[in-house]
Amino acid sequence: MWVCARAPSSSANLGPGYDVLALAHDAYFDVVCVRPSEETRVVKVTGEWKVPLERNSALAAAEEALKRLGGKGVEIWVHKGVPPGRGLGSSGASAAAAVKxxxxxxxxxxxxxxxxxxxxxxxxxxxxxxxxxxxxxxxxGGLVAVTYDPFKVLKFEVAEVELYVVTPWHEVPEGKTGAARSVLPEEVKLRDAVKMVGGAAAVIKALTSGDEDLLAKAIEMDPVVTPARSKLIPCFEEVVKAAKGGGAKGVTISGAGPSLLLVGGGAEEAKAAWERCGVKATYKKVKPARGSSAVPPPSLG
Incomplete structure (x- = not known):
């Protein structure tokens, strides 16, 4: 009998919070189901999106959780609702759902x-x-901040703000996240690091207090990661300009991209700008989502 959990999509970094900040949202969800087995392996992938059975984040996550909990093996069924390669935490959603x-x-x-x-x-x-x-x-779920040495996870409750995720659907290379990490500098200037630390603190304050104007400024306090990754996104400057002309107060890249996170509006204009560049695009108004939780097995009928 399958035991299943659902986990939401997310937008990481939120501008200046590279590898530290992320917000879970209700744009998309993955469901991962497990059942006892002698060997841990992914036996099927269903849903809207296709991902490999072998090199699947749910597999490594389940293996590590089993090791920590003293379990044996499991068969894994991944039902993909979060589109891969779009900067929306697709592999993270599968991994989180697998652990749960x-x-x-x-x-x-x-x-x-x-x-x-x-x-x-x-x-x-x-x-x-x-x-x-x-x-x-x-x-x-919600807004999180992660520290790595020592490892600690901080969760914050989020107030209401107007957020949109706009996603272009051009082809992206396999291993896109790794490629997006490879364009980043190994060292940053002290003044840039200071700006990013301040920006990350402002993002937390803005999201927990519901200060939309502060959030719009804070997500753009990134002189390092966003400029480097913007070059990988087609028509980035034109899309950002159109979004702001349409009412967006602030714009940043969602995770490794190419999706963008908009504060306050401008999603329709951003979509139209991408389509003028020959790139199909869609958008969703998003709200913070709760974390992984138990659900029935997906209905495939």
């Missing part, structure tokens, strides 16, 4: 840090780095 499903199957719970570290092994498998921001948001 293993916990539910065994009737045991990991600490938040152990659960997030387990899920981060899924990110290591698919992107080469065990970054924990997306998986922490998808597992815990």
């Amino acid at each position: 499903a293993v916990e539910l199957l065994l009737g045991k719970s990991l600490s938040p840090e152990e659960a997030v570290m387990s899920a981060a092994e899924g990110e290591r498998l698919v992107s080469g780095a065990a970054h924990a921001d997306n998986v922490a948001a998808s597992y815990l």
Whole structure:
């Protein structure tokens, strides 16, 4: 009998909070189901999006959770609702749901840090780095901040703000997240680091207080990651300009991109700008989502 958990999509970084901040939202969801087996493996992938059976974040996450909880093996069914390669935490959602499903199957719970570290092994498998921001948001819900040395996960309750995710549907290369990490500098100037730290603090304050104007300014306090990754996104400058002309107060890249996160409006104008560049695009108004939770198996009929 399958035991299943659902986890939401997320937008990581939120401008200046590279690998630290992420927000879970209700744009999309993944469901991962598990059942006892001698060997841990992904046996099927269903849903709107196709991802590999072998190099799947749910596999590594489940293996790590089983190791920490003293379980044996599981068969894994991944039902993909979060589109891969769009900067919306697709692999993180699968990993977080896998960890929660293993916990539910065994009737045991990991600490938040152990659960997030387990899920981060899924990110290591698919992107080469065990970054924990997306998986922490998808597992815990709301706004999260992650520290790595020592490892700690902080969760914040989020006030109401107007947010949109705009997604272009051009082809992206395999291993897009790894490629997006490779364009970043190994060293940053002290003044840039200071700006990013201040910006990350302002993002937390804005999201927890509902200060939309502060949030719009804060997500753009990133002189390092956003400029580097913007070059990988077609028509980035034109889209941002159109979004702001249409009412967006602030714009940043969602995770590794190419989706954009908009504060206050401008989504229709951003979509139209991408389409003028020959790139199909869609948008969703999003709200903060709660974390991973038990659900029935997906209906395939």
